[in-house]
Amino acid sequence: MTTDMRSESESQARQGAKILVLPAADLATADDAGLVRATLDGDPRAPRVLWNRHARLVYRILRRSLGQQNEVEDLVQEVFLNLFKRLPTLREHKALPAFLVTITTLTLRHELRRRWVRRCMSLGARDDLDPDLRVVHPNPEARQAVSRLYAILDRLGSEDRIAFVLRFIEGMELTEVAAALGLSLATTKRRLAHARARVDHHIARDPGLAAYLSGIDETSP
Amino acid sequence: MTTSLDPQDSDRALDHLCELARASFTDELSDREQAGWNRLEAKLSRRSRPRRVLVFGLGLAAVAAAALPLALRLRPTPPSLGFRVVDEGGVAQTASNLASAGRIEFSDGSQINVASEARASVTAIDARGAHIRLEHGRLSARFVQLPNASWSVAAGPYQVLVTGTAFDVSWAPDARALELWLRHGSVLVKGPNTGQGIAVVAGQHLQASAATGQIVLDAMAPAPVQPAAPTAPADLAPTPSPPSERPSIRESPRTQRPTPTPRSAILEPSLTWPQALARGDFQRILDEGARRGLDQVIANATSADLAAFADAARYGRRNDLAQRALLAQRQRFPQTLPGRDAAFFLGTIDEARAGREAQMSALRWYGRYLAENPSGNLRGQALGRRLAIFESLHDRSAARETAVQYLAQFPAGPYASNARRIVESGR
Numbered sequence: 001m002t003t004d005m006r007s008e009s010e011s012q013a014r015q016g017a018k019i020l021v022l023p024a025a026d027l028a029t030a031d032d033a034g035l036v037r038a039t040l041d042g043d044p045r046a047p048r049v050l051w052n053r054h055a056r057l058v059y060r061i062l063r064r065s066l067g068q069q070n071e072v073e074d075l076v077q078e079v080f081l082n083l084f085k086r087l088p089t090l091r092e093h094k095a096l097p098a099f100l101v102t103i104t105t106l107t108l109r110h111e112l113r114r115r116w117v118r119r120c121m122s123l124g125a126r127d128d129l130d131p132d133l134r135v136v137h138p139n140p141e142a143r144q145a146v147s148r149l150y151a152i153l154d155r156l157g158s159e160d161r162i163a164f165v166l167r168f169i170e171g172m173e174l175t176e177v178a179a180a181l182g183l184s185l186a187t188t189k190r191r192l193a194h195a196r197a198r199v200d201h202h203i204a205r206d207p208g209l210a211a212y213l214s215g216i217d218e219t220s221p
Numbered sequence: 222m223t224t225s226l227d228p229q230d231s232d233r234a235l236d237h238l239c240e241l242a243r244a245s246f247t248d249e250l251s252d253r254e255q256a257g258w259n260r261l262e263a264k265l266s267r268r269s270r271p272r273r274v275l276v277f278g279l280g281l282a283a284v285a286a287a288a289l290p291l292a293l294r295l296r297p298t299p300p301s302l303g304f305r306v307v308d309e310g311g312v313a314q315t316a317s318n319l320a321s322a323g324r325i326e327f328s329d330g331s332q333i334n335v336a337s338e339a340r341a342s343v344t345a346i347d348a349r350g351a352h353i354r355l356e357h358g359r360l361s362a363r364f365v366q367l368p369n370a371s372w373s374v375a376a377g378p379y380q381v382l383v384t385g386t387a388f389d390v391s392w393a394p395d396a397r398a399l400e401l402w403l404r405h406g407s408v409l410v411k412g413p414n415t416g417q418g419i420a421v422v423a424g425q426h427l428q429a430s431a432a433t434g435q436i437v438l439d440a441m442a443p444a445p446v447q448p449a450a451p452t453a454p455a456d457l458a459p460t461p462s463p464p465s466e467r468p469s470i471r472e473s474p475r476t477q478r479p480t481p482t483p484r485s486a487i488l489e490p491s492l493t494w495p496q497a498l499a500r501g502d503f504q505r506i507l508d509e510g511a512r513r514g515l516d517q518v519i520a521n522a523t524s525a526d527l528a529a530f531a532d533a534a535r536y537g538r539r540n541d542l543a544q545r546a547l548l549a550q551r552q553r554f555p556q557t558l559p560g561r562d563a564a565f566f567l568g569t570i571d572e573a574r575a576g577r578e579a580q581m582s583a584l585r586w587y588g589r590y591l592a593e594n595p596s597g598n599l600r601g602q603a604l605g606r607r608l609a610i611f612e613s614l615h616d617r618s619a620a621r622e623t624a625v626q627y628l629a630q631f632p633a634g635p636y637a638s639n640a641r642r643i644v645e646s647g648r
Binding site: 027041042043044045047048051052055056057059060063064067068069073076077080081084142143145146149150168169196199200203204209213216 | 230233235237238241242243245246248253258262378413414432
């Protein structure tokens with residue numbers, strides 16, 4: 001910069017610079033559509049905000065689907081890696097949570113199949129986790145009952161299991177379950193009826209669960 | 222319950238077990254799980270590097286495959302520009318990377334000077350221009366304006382798109398901060414939080430932080446460091462624009478924009494005020510404000526709209542409107558960033574008025590900004606403005622005290638040379 005120009009700039013600065021500040025968009029309060037837009041626009045803050053907002057949902061679904069409180073971290077990472085990879089294909093930006101549930105479901109399906117293969121390879125061992133370590137309920141009898149429920153879910157196929165968890169444990173609407181599984185509503189209903197019948201069947205044949213359930217009253221747990 | 226459950230028992234049993242499952246597996250996150258983002262971020266950055274190479278490679282192959290038959294049929298394309306890299310000693314090199322001070326000379330006459338310890342590379346070149354990546358540090362560029370010229374400088378997540386112009390640009394990877402001083406012409410800066418891009422015209426200085434997302438566009442103050450190598454050709458040194466080219470700082474920004482400015486003409490009707498502001502369509506905001514009624518805007522506009530309106534008013538030389546909007550911003554949204562920044566802008570408005578009283582008022586506003594914003598983004602500017610005012614009021618001790626404060630916090634800031642001069646003159 002020449003002396004002339006520098007002195008002129010300094011002079012301009014002394015006269016009172018006109019400053020325009022473009023405020024940072026407050027991503028923490030942006031809706032999901034705004035967050036997706038910011039992520040796709042390359043805003044470096046957006047992926048973290050997206051994680052902070054939705055990681056709990058993914059953790060919860062994975063935990064409830066697999067019956068594990070502490071072993072799902074790698075899967076959560078996989079879900080979000082897939083999310084950021086597929087985000088450009090999301091047409092309705094405001095449908096981010098449903099999109100995330102679908103990706104979580106796909107990841108779950110893959111994981112359940114992997115576990116099934118592993119069980120087959122280890123000659124029928126149901127799982128390599130001690131069932132009592134998988135749940136955190138303070139009541140030991142309730143903890144045992146939950147372990148038995150997940151032992152029953154281990155007997156279901158991956159799609160039946162995911163449908164059951166999303167509908168009966170996660171409490172999703174039928175249409176949401178159908179969208180997450182990529183199935184029609186009718187197929188989803190059939191799958192849920194099948195899963196429910198199998199769970200009922202196994203509950204009725206589990207003496208430990210039957211004994212526990214006969215002792216509960218209307219208002220428990 | 223050993224063989225079957227009646228439907229009522231079955232429902233109750235299932236409800237109970239599902240309730241237990243819900244209570245057992247919650248969405249509470251441990252500290253390690255909450256910190257999972259850090260692991261994910263590392264994975265994302267690892268994943269993106271090879272993918273980029275692969276995508277680029279595949280893209281290149283696809284483009285080459287598609288272009289081959291066309292190249293055989295159509296007339297030959299204009300030859301690509303050539304370039305050579307010259308280091309401090311004037312020795313031509315073949316590598317496109319510059320590790321230290323030097324310059325890149327293009328066959329059309331365009332030149333880039335890379336400051337010492339900066340690093341830049343030519344990542345693509347064709348007949349219309351080249352793509353330069355600034356990895357860190359600062360460079361000074363002068364591009365020859367030719368029809369259909371297309372040049373760009375990438376720095377971190379930002380892109381400076383150029384037609385024919387001269388500017389300095391710096392990129393600090395650690396702070397993820399871009400700084401641009403535009404000497405001639407105009408450029409469009411694209412990157413995080415810039416929407417469709419921010420037009421920067423001659424005489425303007427832009428600071429953009431990818432870390433915070435904040436962007437400051439102001440009048441160009443003296444550049445902190447000269448990027449030109451000692452052996453740089455004289456014609457690369459920044460030269461003042463001819464008066465007819467040089468926009469006055471008092472001019473309306475609408476008249477500053479040298480491009481045909483169809484951007485504002487094609488703005489969608491649904492554009493929000495902050496979006497219109499980002500695109501430089503200040504008049505549109507003022508017109509809409511007038512239609513809604515100023516009192517209505519002052520009383521009911523959201524914080525973002527009020528801030529956009531104040532900025533548009535300042536740039537539209539309607540300081541009366543800007544002042545009202547800024548005071549309302551402070552009153553209605555005192556805890557927000559625009560509410561806190563308003564003190565600074567009220568200072569700039571007072572500073573632009575003549576007279577000692579106005580300057581004293583500006584000093585008070587800048588002081589209030591500094592007191593309210595211990596880590597504010599405009600602290601450097603506020604201190605620098607106070608320094609300039611104290612100097613203009615011939616208050617040497619206050620100027621020296623402010624200069625010391627400024628240098629302690631912003632040793633390479635745009636007011637640093639002025640501050641050093643004041644400190645040294647007091648010894």
